[in-house]
Amino acid sequence: MSTGLLHAQNYYWDGSQNSQISNQNNWVGGNKPTFSSSSEVWNFALPVTNNVNVNQPNVDLAGFHFRPGSGSYTINSNQVYEVFGFNVGGETYAIYNNTANTQTLSGSTVKFYGTDLNFHTGTGKLVFNATSEFSQAQRMHFVGQGSTEFNSTINVNxxxxxxxxxxxxxxxVNLNSAVELLIDGGSVSTFNGSVSVSNGLTSVSNGSTAIFNSTVNTQKLEVTSGAKIYLNNGNTSVNQGIDIKCGTLLLSRSNVTDNTINAMGGIFNMQGFSESNLQSLTLSKNSTFDFGSTSGANRLHFNGAGTFTSGTMLTVMNWQQGMDTFEVLNIGNSKAQQIRFYGDYGSGLGFYQATLNGNTLTPGSFLYATAPDPLNCVPAPVPEPSTYLMGGALMIALGYFELRRRRRLKSPSPLLAHSR
Structure with missing residues (x-):
């Protein structure tokens, strides 16, 4: 194994003879890699002739660069090989797909090394049919307007x-032993295997959607910035609670979690299902709990009430009298005053102050007839990695010009009308 990210050396796949990397006639100009250097970039710029077969041991390379004009390729291997990354625009990439096509890694194990490795999907797709070992890297970052698919073992220790x-x-497949899982590009991400982020945060933001179809184990689960999380199956274990910020948590079956719900400005949509053994309810910003439109005896039960920030309200929607149950143990009347029901419970459509009967909350006196308060959720766009530094400089510049603009407004001058 070679180490260190050296100056890139570019080699171009021809594939006109066969799929064997050892055949120099499969490389443009007969210039084939040494296969022992972490600085060698394998480039693809031609429509597919033959796919690539990594059929020799101890192959090292910087990565795969699929350039405009490249077709869809499959990188097959019957040997373990190692990828170290190469520079594009100041960022380190293991795969850069600058096409609208699908690029596939298949066969044996691929080991990825580096502190911060990017994978650019282009407008196409990256498919991982080979075992992907990411345990030698610190961050695996998927960018672009395209998609990814994982069908073989992932090691992400x-x-x-x-x-x-x-x-x-x-x-x-299962995604286990990750230190953090962040979904922040606006994608729809579906996890059909178990997810384990036992030492850190699982966060879904910026209009993204995460669909968990199996068990989830994480220290903290967060949905924010217009995002959505669907809990569809299995058990969700979150040691530090579920933060529903400016996003939506949705149930697709009953009793998938027993954790604390922190209502922090988002929506908990039960979709007609029940949660019967939640730990605690906290409220820090105006939030909404929606029982959903499905008719039936749905139950929302908390074993206690945590901190309720003064001046905040929790609105309960689609609660059906005589059918649904909302219980919070030991909530007390003062916190119950921060909960209201929206619907028609005898005095017309509008808000009704919650009444506490033992541990059960039900609509009480009519408050006022207006539509539910809209949640102030504005998802922020996620820049490509190379734009973060530029964005920071731009924000500083904008702040400077805004300060100058305000000063001019406070001291009108004859030139103000011409300053635009």
Whole structure:
């Protein structure tokens, strides 16, 4: 194994003879890699002739660069090989797909090394049919407007796993031992295997959607910035609670979690299902709990009430009298005053102050007839990695010009009308 990210050496796949990397006639100009240097970039710029077969041991390379004009390729391997990353625009990439096509890694194990490795989907797709070992890297960052798909074992021990691409992500295998899972590019990400982020945060933001179809184990689960999380199956274990910020948590079956719900400005949509053994309810910003439109005896039960920030309100929607149950043990009357029901419970459509009967909350006196308060959720766009530094400089510049503009407004001058 070679180490260190050296100056890139570019080699171009021809594939006109066969799929064997050892055949120099498969490389443009007969210039084939040494296969022992972490600085060698394998480039693809031609429509597919033959796919690539990594058929020799101890192969090292910087990564794969699929350039405009490249077709869809499959990188097959019957040997373990190692990828170290190469520079594009100041960022380190293991795969850069500058096409609208699907690029596939298949066969044996691929080991990825580096402190911060990016995978660019382009407008196409990256498919991982080979075992992907990310345990030698610190962050795996997926970017671009395209998609990813994982169909073979993923080893991500103590790795920060980040989906900032805007297409779809389909993970059909278990994702275990990650230190963080961030989904922040506006993608729809579906996890069909178990997810374990036992030492850190699982966060879904910026209009992204995460669909968990199996068990989830994480220290903290957060949905914010217009995002959505669907809990569809299995058990969700969150040691530090579920933060529903400016986003939506949705149930697709009953009793998938027994954790604390922190209502922090978002929506908890039960979709006609029940949660019968939640730990605690906290309220820090105006939030909404929606029982959903499905008719039936649905139950929302908390074993206690945590901190309720003064001046905040929790609005309960689609609660059906005589059918649904909302219980919070030991909530007390003062916290119950911060809960209201929206619907028609005898005095017309509007808000009704919650009444506490033992541990059960029900609509009480009519308050006023207006529509529910809109949640102030404005998802922020996620820049490509190379724009973060530029964005910071731009914000500083904008702040400077705004300060000058305000000063001019406070001291009108004859030139003000011409300053635009």
């Amino acid at each position: 103590s790795v920060r796993y980040q989906f900032s691409n805007s297409g779809t992500n389909t993970v059909n």
